Amino acid sequence: MTVYKTIKGFTVQTIAGDPPTPNIGQIWYNSTSNTLKGTTAGGAAAGTWSSGGNMNTGRTSILPSQGGTQTAAMAGAGGLPVSDSNSAEQYNGTSWTAVNNVNNARSAGGGAGTSTATLIFGGNSPTVDTESFDGTNWTELANLNTSKESPRGTGTQTAAICVGGANSNSNRTETWNGSSWTEVAELNTARGAGQCMGLQTAALFAGGGYPTVAVVESWNGSSWTEVADLNTGTNDGGAAGTQALGLVFRLATNEAWNGSSWTELNNLGVPRQGISGCGTQTAAVAFGGSPGPSASGLATEEWTVPDVVIKTVTTS
Amino acid sequence: MANKYCTANNWGKDFFTHEERTNFYLSGQPGNVWVVGDNTHGDAWIAKVSGVSKTQVEAQAIVDAEIATAQAAWDAESDEHKALHSRPTDITLP
Numbered sequence: 001m002t003v004y005k006t007i008k009g010f011t012v013q014t015i016a017g018d019p020p021t022p023n024i025g026q027i028w029y030n031s032t033s034n035t036l037k038g039t040t041a042g043g044a045a046a047g048t049w050s051s052g053g054n055m056n057t058g059r060t061s062i063l064p065s066q067g068g069t070q071t072a073a074m075a076g077a078g079g080l081p082v083s084d085s086n087s088a089e090q091y092n093g094t095s096w097t098a099v100n101n102v103n104n105a106r107s108a109g110g111g112a113g114t115s116t117a118t119l120i121f122g123g124n125s126p127t128v129d130t131e132s133f134d135g136t137n138w139t140e141l142a143n144l145n146t147s148k149e150s151p152r153g154t155g156t157q158t159a160a161i162c163v164g165g166a167n168s169n170s171n172r173t174e175t176w177n178g179s180s181w182t183e184v185a186e187l188n189t190a191r192g193a194g195q196c197m198g199l200q201t202a203a204l205f206a207g208g209g210y211p212t213v214a215v216v217e218s219w220n221g222s223s224w225t226e227v228a229d230l231n232t233g234t235n236d237g238g239a240a241g242t243q244a245l246g247l248v249f250r251l252a253t254n255e256a257w258n259g260s261s262w263t264e265l266n267n268l269g270v271p272r273q274g275i276s277g278c279g280t281q282t283a284a285v286a287f288g289g290s291p292g293p294s295a296s297g298l299a300t301e302e303w304t305v306p307d308v309v310i311k312t313v314t315t316s
Numbered sequence: 317m318a319n320k321y322c323t324a325n326n327w328g329k330d331f332f333t334h335e336e337r338t339n340f341y342l343s344g345q346p347g348n349v350w351v352v353g354d355n356t357h358g359d360a361w362i363a364k365v366s367g368v369s370k371t372q373v374e375a376q377a378i379v380d381a382e383i384a385t386a387q388a389a390w391d392a393e394s395d396e397h398k399a400l401h402s403r404p405t406d407i408t409l410p
Binding site for chain 2: 046048049050051052053054081082094095108125149150166167193210236266267269270271273274290291298299300304306309
């Protein structure tokens with residue numbers, strides 16, 4: 001029989017529980033559960049969605065701070081069951097706090113920036129309206145050149161990109177320089193309601209359309225290039241990450257982009273459409289959408305990819 | 317994979333945790349219905365959230381009623397809205 005101490009030079013540690021921050025390859029005996037435990041490397045495949053704090057006002061197709069994080073996100077406006085909302089809320093990783101309302105109620109528009117320096121644009125019904133948030137108030141800014149419903153966006157408050165639109169399946173792309181929008185190159189496949197992530201000069205626009213398509217296009221600051229399709233066509237979903245490391249989530253779809261292909265990962269705990277989100281590929285937040293457990297779009301979920309995964313050692 | 321069914325109100329943070337998501341199947345559905353993997357971890361979660369146990373038939377009926385309401389609301393919308401939003405689809409609980 002192989003003796004652990006013989007091959008490792010020390011005995012297996014006995015702990016009443018699991019160590020708080022175990023290392024990859026560490027092994028120990030959990031005297032509480034009476035099980036031998038060890039760790040393996042984490043990674044995207046080990047990521048899961050857990051529940052976050054509920055929103056104060058449930059809504060769908062919220063305009064997100066696409067450049068926000070899992071612990072600092074903005075949810076601007078969004079759809080209510082029979083109308084659009086002007087509510088705005090900030091997430092701190094634990095709970096949502098209502099802030100001053102946006103000036104023009106809307107849903108299904110684009111968003112960029114952070115939770116305290118947000119830019120929202122377009123949306124129902126359709127509109128050209130653009131607003132910025134300075135951490136306290138929303139201010140009207142220069143309009144988009146073309147009205148758009150369900151455009152998507154990403155970037156910062158002063159360097160954003162607005163992509164596509166669902167009205168007449170727009171292929172238009174506009175860039176924002178902090179004071180005005182400029183029409184630039186067109187999508188190869190006209191559509192709205194896709195999932196957008198990245199920066200004004202390096203973005204990814206995945207899926208979208210009515211009906212849904214799986215097409216994905218990459219933006220280099222001057223033109224769109226088709227890259228590998230999503231495994232499942234998806235629209236009205238949330239996105240996080242960058243042009244090189246992206247994440248797309250909606251209903252029973254949760255796919256990660258590694259720069260060349262998409263991989264299906266663990267799904268949301270509450271499958272929803274019209275969901276929004278932001279963050280990174282390894283730490284994202286998803287909020288709103290319908291139909292949720294109460295069809296109110298209150299639910300929030302947090303996507304986290306662990307560095308290490310604790311496993312119980314078995315004989316099988 | 318066998319599942320259990322319950323209703324429970326999602327209170328938000330830590331209603332379901334990352335560890336719980338790795339230990340059993342969990343899916344929230346309309347009507348506060350939760351589909352829970354049938355193992356000891358799933359049982360512990362149902363107890364944690366004070367879930368009210370339902371049979372699959374009972375749970376499906378709750379979901380069906382919620383979806384029917386959402387579909388009726390969609391049917392009453394304008395053609396413009398319908399062109400840009402999908403009609404809520406029926407859900408068959410696993």
